[in-house]
Amino acid sequence: MEPLVSIQKVSKIFKTRANKEIIAVNKVSFQIKKGEIFGLLGPNGAGKTTIVKMICGLIRPSGGKIFVNGHDSLQTKRVHKQIGVVLEGNRNLEWRLSARENLAYFGNLHFLYGKGLKKRIDDLLEFLDLKQQQHNLVGTLSRGMQQKVAIGVAMLADPPVLLLDEPILGLDVESFRLIKNRIKELSHKFGKSVLLTTHQMNVAQELCDRIAIIKEGKTVVEDRVAGLIDRFSTPHYKVCLDNQGMNPNDREKLMRLPKTRFVEQDGGSTTIIVEDEEALWTVLKLLATTRASNILFVRKDNPSLENIFLKIIRED
Amino acid sequence: MIGRLVFLGAEIKRELIMQRRYLLNTIMFVLINYILFMGIYLGIKSFGRGPDLGSGPAELMLGYLLWMYAAGGLNSMGDQLAGMATRGCLEQVYLAPVSPLYILACKSAADVISGSLQVIPIMLAVILTTGIKVSIPILPSLLIWGLTIIGLYGFGYILAGIVLVHKRAGQARELLQWFFFFFCGVIVPLEKLPPWLQPVSRILPLTQGLDMIRALIIRGEALSQMGDKLFLLFLNSMLYLLIGMAVFLWSNRIVQQRGTLSIY
Ligand SMILES: Nc1ncnc2c1ncn2[C@@H]1O[C@H](COP(=O)(O)OP(=O)(O)OP(=O)(O)O)[C@@H](O)[C@H]1O
Numbered sequence: 001m002e003p004l005v006s007i008q009k010v011s012k013i014f015k016t017r018a019n020k021e022i023i024a025v026n027k028v029s030f031q032i033k034k035g036e037i038f039g040l041l042g043p044n045g046a047g048k049t050t051i052v053k054m055i056c057g058l059i060r061p062s063g064g065k066i067f068v069n070g071h072d073s074l075q076t077k078r079v080h081k082q083i084g085v086v087l088e089g090n091r092n093l094e095w096r097l098s099a100r101e102n103l104a105y106f107g108n109l110h111f112l113y114g115k116g117l118k119k120r121i122d123d124l125l126e127f128l129d130l131k132q133q134q135h136n137l138v139g140t141l142s143r144g145m146q147q148k149v150a151i152g153v154a155m156l157a158d159p160p161v162l163l164l165d166e167p168i169l170g171l172d173v174e175s176f177r178l179i180k181n182r183i184k185e186l187s188h189k190f191g192k193s194v195l196l197t198t199h200q201m202n203v204a205q206e207l208c209d210r211i212a213i214i215k216e217g218k219t220v221v222e223d224r225v226a227g228l229i230d231r232f233s234t235p236h237y238k239v240c241l242d243n244q245g246m247n248p249n250d251r252e253k254l255m256r257l258p259k260t261r262f263v264e265q266d267g268g269s270t271t272i273i274v275e276d277e278e279a280l281w282t283v284l285k286l287l288a289t290t291r292a293s294n295i296l297f298v299r300k301d302n303p304s305l306e307n308i309f310l311k312i313i314r315e316d
Numbered sequence: 317m318i319g320r321l322v323f324l325g326a327e328i329k330r331e332l333i334m335q336r337r338y339l340l341n342t343i344m345f346v347l348i349n350y351i352l353f354m355g356i357y358l359g360i361k362s363f364g365r366g367p368d369l370g371s372g373p374a375e376l377m378l379g380y381l382l383w384m385y386a387a388g389g390l391n392s393m394g395d396q397l398a399g400m401a402t403r404g405c406l407e408q409v410y411l412a413p414v415s416p417l418y419i420l421a422c423k424s425a426a427d428v429i430s431g432s433l434q435v436i437p438i439m440l441a442v443i444l445t446t447g448i449k450v451s452i453p454i455l456p457s458l459l460i461w462g463l464t465i466i467g468l469y470g471f472g473y474i475l476a477g478i479v480l481v482h483k484r485a486g487q488a489r490e491l492l493q494w495f496f497f498f499f500c501g502v503i504v505p506l507e508k509l510p511p512w513l514q515p516v517s518r519i520l521p522l523t524q525g526l527d528m529i530r531a532l533i534i535r536g537e538a539l540s541q542m543g544d545k546l547f548l549l550f551l552n553s554m555l556y557l558l559i560g561m562a563v564f565l566w567s568n569r570i571v572q573q574r575g576t577l578s579i580y
């Protein structure tokens with residue numbers, strides 16, 4: 001199937017005032033299929049927002065090509081009909097209009113009107129659990145509420161592609177769960193292609209079908225989340241010890257073992273994180289011979305995207 | 317087509333909501349302008365001299381009214397753009413499926429319409445309270461003025477382009493505003509300008525229009541006698557409009573390249 005969003009060797013070089021060049025995005029390529037949630041991850045300044053803005057035509061690429069549902073991103077009018085966008089920060093709404101007025105206003109700007117628009121707004125207010133606040137001025141809403149209205153604005157015209165730059169920033173637990181489920185629903189049930197950026201790895205792990213990790217403008221990895229975990233996770237064990245009766249000498253010895261890391265716990269226990277099976281044996285043997293301490297438990301840990309992310313970002 | 321009208325409608329509605337929401341502001345605007353017009357009227361009556369638009373106070377006030385609209389045409393686009401940028405919705409508005417040219421045209425049309433809704437009652441109040449006799453051929457004047465102001469919107473686009481790229485356009489706007497005020501025959505007749513300036517003045521956006529309105533009102537010429545002039549005015553205005561649009565599109569290109577659309 002044709003991908004809905006296709007990024008082909010896209011680069012962006014910004015010139016600073018001092019005429020220095022910043023390579024914000026460096027030959028990045030990826031594609032997003034219909035009904036897929038694609039996560040764009042990376043540390044601050046990696047180039048995520050720049051990529052999002054290049055897709056919507058707010059920033060012009062220095063090189064490469066972007067197609068949205070077959071339209072070149074330079075044909076902004078056509079591309080804008082294909083996308084709904086939540087931009088980073090709170091730059092998405094008219095602050096002096098109410099939530100409902102915002103939806104109506106931006107609906108009109110996307111050529112929606114009359115009964116159809118009214119129905120759409122009612123549905124969206126319901127969908128995002130915003131009925132209560134619909135008549136409040138957006139400027140007076142909390143950050144999370146504003147974010148929900150912004151998501152509503154992005155969804156107004158029912159576009160096939162949604163670009164969400166840190167959409168869950170500032171949401172409380174309940175709104176977060178709601179939005180998360182909504183995003184899932186939108187893609188898996190209604191076939192939308194979603195590009196989302198986030199710094200919350202658990203969210204990416206839960207929500208995304210595929211992710212790309214970028215660093216300093218370059219793609220470091222791109223894979224299905226499950227594939228990534230398979231590929232990058234080394235088996236990894238936790239040994240939890242009772243602090244009572246552990247003498248400092250034995251402790252020293254343990255700490256000097258290879259491939260182990262100490263994590264102090266406050267409740268009278270210590271956790272040792274061990275990187276592979278061989279190291280685990282060394283640790284256990286030492287503990288057995290010294291009888292240094294009671295072992296509370298030994299557990300194989302599920303690797304998280306967060307660990308993989310940190311590993312990938314740190315090594316170079 | 318309908319979509320585009322809906323777009324324009326949204327901007328007008330937004331302006332009207334704002335007028336209602338900031339009612340005190342709106343009332344102040346009406347009061348200030350009423351005072352202004354009354355002041356001008358009374359001033360002219362006692363000194364007998366003002367912008368050279370005609371002899372009677374009515375014509376003089378018409379001159380100021382036109383000037384207000386002209387200044388609006390000049391400033392509205394840049395102001396709207398800066399307003400959106402500071403309110404933080406500029407990028408989201410830019411994501412509408414229309415050209416930025418159209419966005420600004422609608423924004424300032426909405427501005428003019430909502431402004432007129434305030435100005436018309438003011439004018440009526442002035443006419444009623446002063447007992448001014450109005451004998452101005454309204455429709456022909458409007459036609460000429462409409463054509464004239466198109467040229468000003470060309471400069472409006474240029475100023476908006478400057479706002480977009482440099483984020484500030486205060487000085488450029490003052491420059492244009494006063495330049496037009498003094499050198500388009502608004503208050504200084506063309507013949508009194510230094511000879512080298514006269515040809516320049518003749519092709520500035522306001523000059524021809526004002527001249528024709530004067531001919532219409534003071535010398536009582538008919539619109540039907542002005543066919544050629546009207547056509548020249550149209551050409552002149554279109555030229556400025558096209559230049560303005562080109563400059564604005566070019567400015568858009570610059571901010572797209574720099575990635576500074578939202579920075580303000
Ligand atoms: N308009 C601009 N002019 C110059 N440099 C820019 C501009 N916009 C972004 N940059 C630079 O490009 C790089 C990428 O920025 P970008 O905002 O895309 O990062 P990001 O991944 O979205 O970061 P964050 O997680 O903090 O949102 C940064 O080094 C940034 O300083």
Ligand SMILES: [Mg+2]
Pocket residue numbers: 048049050088165
């Ligand atoms: Mg960002």
